[in-house]
Amino acid sequence: MSDFDLSKKINQAIQDRRETWDFIRSFVSHWVTPLKEADGYSEADLLAAEERLGISLPAALKEAYNLFGRRSDLTRNQEYLLEPTALYLDHGALIFRHENQGAAFWGILVADLQYPDPPVYKxxxxxxxxxxxxxxxxxxxxxSCIDLILWESLHDSSRATEFCEIDEExxxxxDQLYQEVPYPRQLAPWHIRLFTGTDLLxxxxxxxxxxxxxxxxx
Incomplete structure (x- = not known):
């Protein structure tokens, strides 16, 4: 059984990005496989991306790629976090993630690249x-990395996963059988609710x- 208190940890994680990275380390350690140094891209990899694109990457993006960017089981089960060599500029934004059938993408507006931890748009x-x-x-x-890690975790084929359509009843x-995690509004751009049970997400x-x-x- 996992002793990871998702509800407690996720509320700590939204305070600042250092807490976010701590949450991701803890979640991955308890629910997947602990992160290792080799799981991230090097500073040289990210510098090469900056030189190719002619921009400076935001600090938070570089920290995320350095922490878990090479872990496909955390970032590329359902949607796709682009590798540094595949990052590109289009539609006035730095594109870093694609929907698996090309129906959508996620990006940081070029005007926001100056910020250490800029907003994300879809x-x-x-x-x-x-x-x-x-x-x-x-x-x-x-x-956005919290939601990315949770979402991709739900599509890990090495784990027991399931999807079903459900009605209001x-x-x-x-809601009665499982504990709802207080999923902050800023982490729920659409109608998202998160629950936990004994070793269940x-x-x-x-x-x-x-x-x-x-x-x-x-």
Whole structure:
């Protein structure tokens, strides 16, 4: 059994980005496999990306890539965190993450690259590659990493995972049976609710309920 108190840790994690990185280290240690030094990209890798793009990368982005950027099991199960060599500028933003079928991408506006921990925006791609306007995703890049790690954890094929569509009555039952984690509004750009049970993580969105068990698939 995991003794990781997700509810307590996530509330600490939103205070500042140092707490965010501590949360990610703890979550990964308890729910996946502990982070190692080799799991991140080097300063040389990130400097090469800056030179190629002709920009300075925000401090928080570099810290995240340095901490867990090479861990595909944490960043590339469902959506795709781009490698430093694949980061690119488009539509007035630095694009760092893609939806798995190319239907959306996440970016930092070029005007915000000056900030250490800038806001993140999401943009949908519709028919014939027509791109919609940027929508606010999360107020800080470091906060988007919390959601990224939790979301990708729910799609780890080495673990016991499940998805189902549920109605309001079934959601009420989930609410009764499991502890809801106080998911801060700034971490919930859409209708997201997070629950935990004994070695279970439950992530509700308007699409349905995603469930992840702590144990490995046999």
């Amino acid at each position: 943009c949908w791609v519709i028919v014939n590659n027509v791109v919609e306007n940027w929508e606010t995703w999360l107020g800080r890049f470091s906060l 079934e959601l009420e039952l989930v 439950l992530y509700y969105t308007d699409a349905g309920l995603f469930v992840r068990a702590h144990w490995l698939n046999e």
